[in-house]
Amino acid sequence: MLYPKRTKYRKYQKGRCNSSKVDGSQLAFGKYGLKACESGRLSYQTIESARRAISRKFRRSGQIWVRVFADVPITAKPTEVRMGKGKGNPTGWITRIQEGQILFEMDGVSMSNAQQAALLATRKFNFSTKFVLWS
Template sequence: MLYPKRTKFRKYQKGRCKGCKADGTQLCFGKYGIKSCEAGRISYQAIEAARRAISRKFRRNSKIWVRVFADIPITSKPAEVRMGKGKGNTKGWIARVLKGQILFEMDCVSLSNAQQAATLAAHKLGLSIKFFKWS
C-alpha cells in the first residue's frame, strides 16, 4: 500500500481538483508516459492496481516510474451512526490529479507493449488518460 509514513495533520478537508498542471507535464525518466486528461481523485488502491497491471504486462527488463502519490487521507463515519460527534476515522488515501499531470512513465519496452499496458492501466484508474511518447 502506498501512503505516507506521517503527515502534518491527521485529517484534511476535501478540497477541489480543477485547473491544469503547470509543472510535471513533461517526461523526466522514461520514453513513454500516461497523462491525465481531466482533473480528479485517484485512490491508493487504483494507483497500485494500475502499477501491477503495467508491470505484469512487461514482465521483466522494463522500468516503471509512478509520478503520483496518495498523500491525502479520506475519512468516513461508520454505518448507522447519528450526525455530529466530529469527523470520521481515516478510511483510505487519495491523490489529487490535475489535467495534464503525468501519472506513469515507462522505459526499456516496445511502443506496442507500452500502448497495451497504458490501456490496461486506464481501466484501473477512474480518470480519462492519454498515452504519449517522448519527442
C-alpha cells in the first residue's frame, strides 16, 4: 500500500536514525498532530494500521494527513540459510523517523476526538509520541 512504485536501487544500506535537524517538525495542514519523541523506524504496515485506527475513530468525519512515507527497502535472508552468498531479497519497506518529526495531522474533528485517535495510533508504534496543537 504505502510503498514506492519503483526505486533507483533494489537494495539500500540500513542507515541510522539519528536526531539531527528535522524537516517536518511543524504542523502544516491540520490543527492537531502526532509528533515523534524518539527516533526509530516505521514499517509500511504500521503506518497503514495507525492511519486506519485514526480514520475508524473519526467515522468518516474530519481529515487525516500522513506525513511519512516508507521508501527504504528492508531485506531478509530466508530461515535456515547458511552465512554468505550475498544480501537477502527485499521483504518490506520502512521509513526512518527522527525525534520531533510530525507523523500524522488531523483536522475537522473535536480536540478530544483527535486526542483519542492519536492515542489509538500511538499504541501501534514502538517509540513514544506526543499530541501537538496548532498555535
